[in-house]
Amino acid sequence: MQRIRRALTDLRRGEPVHLDNGPASVIILALEMFQSSVLPTLDGMTRRTPRLVLRDHRARAVGLDIGDEQDLAFPCHDPGLLADPVGLGLGDELPDALADHAERALTAERAGLALARSGGLLPALVSLPVDTGSGLLEAAINEMEILSVTPRAVADFTRMAHEPPVRVSEAQVPLEPSESARFVVYREADGLHEHVAVLIGDPAQWPAAPSLRLHSACLTGDLFGSLRCDCGEQLRNAVAMIREDGGGVLLYLAQEGRGIGLANKLRAYGLQDTGLDTVDADQRLGFGPDERRYESAAAILRDLGLTRIRLVTNNPEKIAALEAAGIGIEGRSAVHGLMNPHNQRYLTAKADRAGHWLDAVITDSASR
Ligand SMILES: Nc1nc2c(ncn2[C@@H]2O[C@H](COP(=O)(O)OP(=O)(O)OP(=O)(O)O)[C@@H](O)[C@H]2O)c(=O)[nH]1
Numbered sequence: 535m536q537r538i539r540r541a542l543t544d545l546r547r548g549e550p551v552h553l554d555n556g557p558a559s560v561i562i563l564a565l566e567m568f569q570s571s572v573l574p575t576l577d578g579m580t581r582r583t584p585r586l587v588l589r590d591h592r593a594r595a596v597g598l599d600i601g602d603e604q605d606l607a608f609p610c611h612d613p614g615l616l617a618d619p620v621g622l623g624l625g626d627e628l629p630d631a632l633a634d635h636a637e638r639a640l641t642a643e644r645a646g647l648a649l650a651r652s653g654g655l656l657p658a659l660v661s662l663p664v665d666t667g668s669g670l671l672e673a674a675i676n677e678m679e680i681l682s683v684t685p686r687a688v689a690d691f692t693r694m695a696h697e698p699p700v701r702v703s704e705a706q707v708p709l710e711p712s713e714s715a716r717f718v719v720y721r722e723a724d725g726l727h728e729h730v731a732v733l734i735g736d737p738a739q740w741p742a743a744p745s746l747r748l749h750s751a752c753l754t755g756d757l758f759g760s761l762r763c764d765c766g767e768q769l770r771n772a773v774a775m776i777r778e779d780g781g782g783v784l785l786y787l788a789q790e791g792r793g794i795g796l797a798n799k800l801r802a803y804g805l806q807d808t809g810l811d812t813v814d815a816d817q818r819l820g821f822g823p824d825e826r827r828y829e830s831a832a833a834i835l836r837d838l839g840l841t842r843i844r845l846v847t848n849n850p851e852k853i854a855a856l857e858a859a860g861i862g863i864e865g866r867s868a869v870h871g872l873m874n875p876h877n878q879r880y881l882t883a884k885a886d887r888a889g890h891w892l893d894a895v896i897t898d899s900a901s902r
Pocket residue numbers: 748749750751752753762763765768789790791792793794799802803812816846847848849852869880884890
């Protein structure tokens with residue numbers, strides 16, 4: 535596990551990582567940090583043309599017919615050309631010359647994509663098939679210059695994200711909309727993320743099915759009141775609603791940007807500024823329409839003794855996901871957000887593309 539954590543850090547810093555899968559081993563680098571100057575340092579360890587590895591979402595988003603879902607690799611002589619996050623690497627279509635040579639990604643490359651996802655990186659890699667004949671790579675690994683991990687260790691690590699988070703600390707934190715509030719911090723089993731359960735009101739007095747809000751982190755909206763979304767408004771309204779409903783829980787989930795992370799959300803904003811909607815922008819980056827999972831949320835609810843709740847949401851997927859995880863949903867309350875000229879397109883796209891209910895969105899740009 536320690537090695538995987540270091541591998542994540544190395545990738546995030548632009549360092550190479552060896553994915554050991556016998557004769558089909560590769561050295562990978564995160565595309566977003568890639569600099570061509572790293573290639574000569576790997577001379578003698580790798581043989582063939584570098585490959586660009588992308589997730590199927592990205593390939594589909596640029597119109598490649600790739601049949602069944604699978605991650606892809608393309609031979610690419612100069613990956614540096616594709617590394618500029620606002621240049622050819624993300625915003626544009628894939629060049630035909632690349633698309634014509636698409637192959638299914640190797641097991642080791644798929645594991646690399648999973649690592650990149652866990653590390654909040656763009657799911658795009660430069661992959662260098664290793665030269666097993668040379669002793670140079672072994673020497674670099676032995677001297678810890680290049681970290682070596684196996685696809686199996688990566689799979690074990692990513693599976694930990696579905697294990698129940700651990701309760702680590704708690705305290706009373708009176709809030710403006712509810713003076714009675716207790717913050718309880720939960721840490722994911724993989725140690726990467728922390729979620730916060732905000733218990734509103736006195737749990738002993740809660741109704742049989744207390745109100746629950748699942749709120750995904752949004753630094754821009756929650757903290758800075760960004761007008762590109764309605765998150766900050768929803769966050770504060772939800773606390774007041776839960777208090778008025780007799781108490782319940784607001785789960786503040788570390789799922790920034792629908793699970794793609796802050797860096798990628800800002801990239802997606804950049805793409806939206808060129809005309810793509812919120813779903814297409816994420817797909818162009820290599821992400822599905824919604825990368826969030828709710829097993830951890832359900833585990834936290836069970837830890838708090840909540841198995842029947844009323845959900846405060848406009849998102850039908852959250853209802854389905856919690857039900858699938860065994861939480862009984864007794865009803866739904868809409869949560870109010872404000873529509874303004876900056877978030878109108880985003881809110882409409884959520885309704886049109888992901889089936890969100892817009893009934894509680896207030897069109898009130900004049901109040902801003
Ligand atoms: N990828 C991406 N994420 C976004 C964008 N705009 C907002 N977000 C994120 O979307 C998430 C919104 O989360 P929630 O408030 O739980 O909202 P929701 O899925 O709309 O569901 P409800 O509010 O419950 O109806 C937050 O993590 C935001 O950071 C965007 O354009 N792209």
